[in-house]
Amino acid sequence: MTRPAPQLSPRSAAIMQPTFLPWTGYFGLMASVDLFVFLDDVQFDKRSWQQRNRIKTPNGVIWLTVPVLTKGRRDQKICEAEIQPDAKFPGAMWRTIEMNFAHTPYATRYLAALHDIMAAHTTHISELNIALIEWMAREFGITTTMVRSSATPVSSAKADRLVDICHAHDVSRYLSPPGSKAYLDNSNAFSDAGIKLDYFDYTHPEYAQLHGAFEPYMSALDLLVNEGPDAAAILRSGLPS
Numbered sequence: 001m002t003r004p005a006p007q008l009s010p011r012s013a014a015i016m017q018p019t020f021l022p023w024t025g026y027f028g029l030m031a032s033v034d035l036f037v038f039l040d041d042v043q044f045d046k047r048s049w050q051q052r053n054r055i056k057t058p059n060g061v062i063w064l065t066v067p068v069l070t071k072g073r074r075d076q077k078i079c080e081a082e083i084q085p086d087a088k089f090p091g092a093m094w095r096t097i098e099m100n101f102a103h104t105p106y107a108t109r110y111l112a113a114l115h116d117i118m119a120a121h122t123t124h125i126s127e128l129n130i131a132l133i134e135w136m137a138r139e140f141g142i143t144t145t146m147v148r149s150s151a152t153p154v155s156s157a158k159a160d161r162l163v164d165i166c167h168a169h170d171v172s173r174y175l176s177p178p179g180s181k182a183y184l185d186n187s188n189a190f191s192d193a194g195i196k197l198d199y200f201d202y203t204h205p206e207y208a209q210l211h212g213a214f215e216p217y218m219s220a221l222d223l224l225v226n227e228g229p230d231a232a233a234i235l236r237s238g239l240p241s
Contacts, residue, residue: 106228
């Protein structure tokens with residue numbers, strides 16, 4: 001049944017899971033909307049971007065993975081997922097980051113703050129991820145308002161869930177990553193609700209990197225430590241014109 005469409009303000013939003021040290025396109029999407037919603041009350045997916053990402057090293061691309069408790073917790077939500085207390089996080093991961101980024105041009109500008117955030121958020125993966133994303137967004141000069149879906153929970157699922165979150169925040173335009181196009185195009189949820197649905201087209205920019213040829217789709221931390229004050233402009237150069 002078609003739901004009645006409320007009167008909405010000209011406000012745009014994107015809704016994304018809080019992932020670990022996301023790539024540049026994540027922040028490009030964030031910079032393109034008025035409101036960014038962390039979808040933190042959906043199921044945690046083991047060994048996904050929710051707990052890991054990639055960095056470039058002298059020996060190639062490697063994964064950084066946050067150890068998360070999953071045994072007997074198959075249905076836990078992202079906001080419930082706990083970092084393994086016996087893994088001595090972030091010790092080993094921090095040493096890997098420090099060793100591989102120590103010689104980047106702007107290591108001293110960012111690594112101390114990164115360490116402090118990681119050391120202060122050692123209980124829940126969502127708290128760690130959101131704190132890191134908020135910090136990186138500030139460094140990229142992004143001023144988009146950020147909220148968590150768990151603060152205004154809805155009971156619907158899939159496209160209807162996204163629509164209900166938009167309604168809860170008076171949103172009239174939803175900007176989706178292209179990976180959701182297949183299932184959103186098969187749903188009339190947004191059109192029925194009177195919400196404009198657009199897809200975000202980001203072109204990955206190239207920038208100065210150590211260790212050989214340019215490697216795209218690394219954590220956006222790589223852009224920060226390599227380009228420093230130019231990182232924000234480089235990130236925005238990939239936005240659609």
